[in-house]
């Protein structure tokens with residue numbers, strides 16, 4: 528099929544290469560000409576496992592091209608995917624301006640029947656709004672159908688999820704557009720849920736709000752475990768073995784971040800308010816997360832009354848491992864708190880981006896763990912990068928000003944820390960004081 532994807536951000540790029548790999552002709556339209564050039568030269572604009580090879584493969588097979596020219600791309604296509612950003616506004620509502628701008632633009636070039644598919648996360652009722660906007664712009668009703676097709680990709684595992692995901696959700700109105708979507712997705716062999724657009728739009732928010740709630744729930748249990756001497760991993764294991772619950776998303780830590788959970792939880796709360804359905808549970812999940820992500824600073828302040836001029840080493844800046852994304856990363860909130868309190872910050876992240884260096888030029892960035900620890904008073908592990916499991920604890924004991932670790936992702940062993948007289952705090956697996 529001839530597919531046009533608008534937006535070469537995370538979702539748009541993964542969608543483009545995945546459909547191209549499946550034998551479709553894909554044109555990905557992106558406003559930013561630097562991104563277009565980079566992608567046409569097979570240089571990915573984001574880090575994602577497997578993306579570099581797949582991009583080369585699709586470009587060599589001429590299955591994909593990138594352009595900033597929208598008109599021709601729309602005219603040539605049977606299906607148009609909208610994958611532009613829908614960030615949160617300050618009041619929690621979803622900012623739809625990029626979607627509307629995109630619809631206004633494509634309205635000018637719809638020369639025959641096309642299926643317009645919304646991949647961006649949008650409030651319930653958006654499909655209807657988009658339909659009305661196309662009609663208002665003079666596009667004949669016979670020339671389009673609008674589909675809601677939310678994505679459930681995890682960063683770092685996005686290609687895997689596209690090809691082997693648990694489900695595909697299609698919100699449709701006409702049988703014609705349903706058949707086209709069925710043809711497009713059938714080769715993936717993933718269960719497809721066909722439903723009405725409102726249901727499809729709500730499924731995305733429901734999934735992300737539920738998973739966020741699961742994380743905040745286990746984090747609250749972890750905080751209690753620390754107080755009563757229980758072990759959160761064992762609690763989570765037993766809980767997850769119950770088939771009605773599942774073991775996934777029960778890993779405690781310093782909270783969730785990223786481009787979806789924080790945005791979609793407040794997005795759902797805002798939708799609920801509009802319809803007089805207050806989401807008290809989701810509100811609590813958000814407020815637990817807001818507190819959870821700065822727990823390391825609370826621990827520091829229990830240990831030292833004042834952290835002014837103390838040097839704190841942050842290990843991990845990205846919101847999770849396997850990505851270079853720092854959006855809504857708990858580490859950013861920790862940095863803000865530490866700076867407010869006058870601490871000096873060292874940082875090491877295997878994927879540190881220039882973006883964070885621009886936001887926080889006064890942090891000392893290092894390119895290895897050991898150098899980042901020298902002369903530091905405390906380590907806070909913020910991200911679950913695998914290499915942090917192998918931190919040399921003898922080096923920590925011998926080379927830090929104070930051997931003190933706050934393990935925000937439960938990467939290390941309390942017993943190993945105890946053996947070396949290191950002060951160590953976990954999230955829900957106890958703590959030990961060194962001397």
Ligand code: UDX
Pocket residue numbers: 678679680681682683735742775776777778779780781782783784785786787788846847
């Ligand atoms: C998420 C959803 O999983 C995906 O379906 C959706 O479409 C986009 O948002 P992503 O943001 O890439 O994907 O990351 P995910 O792996 O889901 O983790 C989100 C956050 O939750 C991370 O900060 C992670 O560290 C945290 N998390 C996850 C936990 O704290 N504990 C867990 O058990 C799982």
